[in-house]
Amino acid sequence: MNTVTVPSRPNVRSERELAAWLADNGMPGQRSMTAITKLRRDRAGNRPAAPAAVQSVSQRLTRRLVSQARAEIRRRGGETAVFGKNDRVTGSLDLVDRDRGQRIILVKAAGWRYYSTRTPQRYVELAYLHGTDDAGPWAVRVPGTMTTVREALAWLTPNEVVKAMDKGLRVRRQGDVYAIETSAKRDGDGIWDLPEGHTWRANTRYLVHTPADGRKHRPLRLTYPVRFVVQRAYEMGRSGARVNGD
Known part of the structure; x- marks a missing residue:
């Protein structure tokens, strides 16, 4: 046998x-x-989720807001969770703060990230602002130390824009581009730094947006001299580089 x-x-x-x-x-x-x-x-x-307890209206709203933010962050190539050893999720996105007036939320994920046997684990915090404007949903990565929408927006707004507003100058915005009132001599400054898809048409005084993905902002008519400043945020992913925001 x-x-x-x-x-x-x-x-x-x-x-x-x-x-x-x-x-x-x-x-x-x-x-x-x-x-x-x-x-x-x-x-x-693919594992079926355990039957969820009955949630309140507030809980369902929070879940929907986080789900929308997660989808947009992923679309832009961002991380939505922190993975530890053996791919165990040690941190997932959660709603940290919400500005109802501006319809902007701050979501964060925090946990211990595993790199390799040669590199010890490291505690990391991911943070993103998410909202909707005339071009649709948007999301930008901000420092993980941020705890409020107000704090994150302050970090995101260029210093030149803050100074101009303090002086009472007119400031208009198209996505990640700010048009700041200036002198006739400086009219059009910054056009060479405009992100792809944004075009200044000096003859008609329109700033237009024609992105490849079709998510375009409304044209801006600027009848007075302006200069342009671009918003900068952290690049999606694990890079610490600053790139154009949204």
Whole structure:
């Protein structure tokens, strides 16, 4: 009579150890560390959610606002969760502050991020402003230390814009472009720094927006001399670089 030896349950702590155990015991399935990691993430994403308790109107609204912010952040290439060892989620987006008047929210995710066996874990905070304007939904990444919408907007607004408003000068905005009232001599300054899709038509005095994705802002008619300043925010992803905002 033939006997079959059944391997004991593996005591593994990582995808690498699991892949090695499968290969040593002749077990079927995808054995690469990359394949196992992908399989675990796919299963986690498809796992049915546990029945949720009845939520209040406020809770449902918060959930919807965070869901909308998450979708826009992902569309722009941003991170919406912090992953620890073995791809365990250690922090997910949550609503931190809301400005009802401006219809802007601040969402954050905080947790311990795992890099590699050579690099220790690091506590990180992700923070984003999210809202809707005449071009549709928008989202920008701000420092993780931000705790209020007001604080994040202050960090996001260029100093030149703040100074101009303090002086009582007129300031108009089109997405991440500010048009600041100036002298006739400086009229049109900053046009070479305008982001792709924004065009200043000096002959008609219109600032127009024609982006590739079709999400365009309304044209701005500026009858007085103006100079242009571009808003800057953190680049989506893990970079610390500053790029055009929204």
